[in-house]
Amino acid sequence: MPYDRCDRYDCDVLVIGAGIVGLSAAYAVTRAAPGTRVAVLEKERGPALHQTGRNSGVIHSGIYYRPGSLKARYAVRGAAEMVKFCAEHGIAHEVTGKLIVATEREELPRLHALVQRGRENGIPVRELGAAQIAEYEPNVRGLAAIHVGTTGVCDYGAVARQLAESLAASGGEVRYGAEVAAVDRRPWGVAVRTAGGAVVRARVLVNCAGLHCDRVARLAGDDPGMRIVPFRGEYFDLARPELVRGLVYPVPDPAFPFLGVHLTRGIDGGVHVGPNAVPALAREGYAWSAVRPRELAGTLAWPGSWRTARRHWRYGAGELHRSLSKRAFADAVRRLLPDIAEADLRPAPAGVRAQAVLRDGTLVDDFLIREAPRTIHVLNAPSPAATASLPIGRQVARRALGVLGAAGV
Numbered sequence: 001m002p003y004d005r006c007d008r009y010d011c012d013v014l015v016i017g018a019g020i021v022g023l024s025a026a027y028a029v030t031r032a033a034p035g036t037r038v039a040v041l042e043k044e045r046g047p048a049l050h051q052t053g054r055n056s057g058v059i060h061s062g063i064y065y066r067p068g069s070l071k072a073r074y075a076v077r078g079a080a081e082m083v084k085f086c087a088e089h090g091i092a093h094e095v096t097g098k099l100i101v102a103t104e105r106e107e108l109p110r111l112h113a114l115v116q117r118g119r120e121n122g123i124p125v126r127e128l129g130a131a132q133i134a135e136y137e138p139n140v141r142g143l144a145a146i147h148v149g150t151t152g153v154c155d156y157g158a159v160a161r162q163l164a165e166s167l168a169a170s171g172g173e174v175r176y177g178a179e180v181a182a183v184d185r186r187p188w189g190v191a192v193r194t195a196g197g198a199v200v201r202a203r204v205l206v207n208c209a210g211l212h213c214d215r216v217a218r219l220a221g222d223d224p225g226m227r228i229v230p231f232r233g234e235y236f237d238l239a240r241p242e243l244v245r246g247l248v249y250p251v252p253d254p255a256f257p258f259l260g261v262h263l264t265r266g267i268d269g270g271v272h273v274g275p276n277a278v279p280a281l282a283r284e285g286y287a288w289s290a291v292r293p294r295e296l297a298g299t300l301a302w303p304g305s306w307r308t309a310r311r312h313w314r315y316g317a318g319e320l321h322r323s324l325s326k327r328a329f330a331d332a333v334r335r336l337l338p339d340i341a342e343a344d345l346r347p348a349p350a351g352v353r354a355q356a357v358l359r360d361g362t363l364v365d366d367f368l369i370r371e372a373p374r375t376i377h378v379l380n381a382p383s384p385a386a387t388a389s390l391p392i393g394r395q396v397a398r399r400a401l402g403v404l405g406a407a408g409v
């Protein structure tokens with residue numbers, strides 16, 4: 001696919017991945033610099049078929065994240081923007097508020113620390129004693145809780161579809177069924193080849209490939225210094241949704257970027273229970289039966305995977321047990337919602353998180369955006385990246401336009 005300087009460009013900015021982050025970045029380019037030619041290549045037949053369409057649908061308030069981190073800044077801002085975006089485009093959403101509930105004494109200091117953190121992040125929180133929990137959730141039990149007013153729910157798949165529509169209305173293009181299989185980067189531009197043999201030439205490449213972002217970085221010739229380790233999150237639907245009014249979360253373990261199995265009343269009125277976090281045996285491994293030996297071998301060959309496993313084996317063993325035994329899963333949920341029985345849990349579609357893991361086994365906590373020549377890589381965009389997608393998109397767009405500017409375009 002070699003090309004030389006005098007070749008025409010098919011677009012100025014080429015984005016890989018039509019999840020919410022890629023679409024938001026592409027849309028932000030057209031907003032910030034009208035007339036810039038933007039194209040998105042997506043391997044699937046439509047937008048949002050992976051993380052964006054398989055999540056809890058929660059508009060996170062930003063309470064959990066370290067003050068000053070990208071997660072904290074973009075989630076707080078992004079939550080407000082997401083509510084506005086949904087309202088403007090008629091997308092189903094609701095600001096429900098949520099409870100974070102401590103069920104064990106040792107969780108109380110961590111609950112208190114969350115109150116402090118929420119206040120540092122400018123989020124309205126109300127502390128509740130055991131008896132006050134029933135004001136919000138009559139069937140939930142705990143020792144203490146906090147109520148976070150700005151949390152909500154929405155349909156992120158619908159948000160992504162709207163972004164694709166708005167992008168098209170501003171002259172951008174999304175090509176589906178276009179898997180990027182090769183990247184050829186030169187000082188003056190980037191050419192990609194799809195699995196179908198089409199070649200697209202651009203001035204700047206933006207990698208928003210989610211579960212495959214590290215592979216795309218390597219296709220471009222960059223060493224991302226991390227690997228995506230896929231963690232499946234399994235869900236059940238609650239057969240008696242009347243047991244839960246809104247959103248109910250446990251106190252998370254600060255050693256992990258996962259929030260623990262929660263109860264979420266979605267915009268469809270159903271209550272979803274989950275997700276847990278178990279290793280997926282393929283990047284898009286939505287069930288234990290989905291195994292891709294090459295991808296699995298890649299995960300196992302990464303030293304960080306083993307170091308993470310060694311460090312967190314006890315937590316991991318608990319999650320595996322609850323994945324393989326519905327009774328154990330129900331027992332865990334009963335800590336928050338004592339009335340539920342195993343039969344109340346009906347299997348629902350799972351999601352897989354793209355979690356960046358460093359060579360030393362560190363689970364990357366914050367969003368990670370890296371620049372390489374003529375390329376912007378989004379290398380870690382786990383939860384709450386759907387909530388934060390509009391600010392993330394603007395940040396990526398700013399960097400891509402910066403590259404164009406530096407190139408004198």
Ligand SMILES: Cc1cc2nc3c(=O)[nH]c(=O)nc-3n(C[C@H](O)[C@H](O)[C@H](O)COP(=O)(O)OP(=O)(O)OC[C@H]3O[C@@H](n4cnc5c(N)ncnc54)[C@H](O)[C@@H]3O)c2cc1C
Pocket residue numbers: 016017018019020021022023041042043044047048049050051052053054055056057058059060178179180181208209210211212213216232233275350351352353354381382383384385386387388
């Ligand atoms: C179980 C679960 C629960 C979650 N809950 C929440 C929540 O409640 N609130 C929240 O804010 N966030 C939540 N998240 C996180 C959120 O879903 C993600 O952060 C967000 O969707 C990431 O978007 P993305 O565009 O980066 O990735 P994706 O949506 O995965 O999109 C990446 C796209 O790139 C495409 N692609 C990959 N490789 C190629 C290639 N070579 N060529 C072309 N296309 C390619 C893929 O097909 C895919 O469509 C959750 C995630 C999971 C998995």
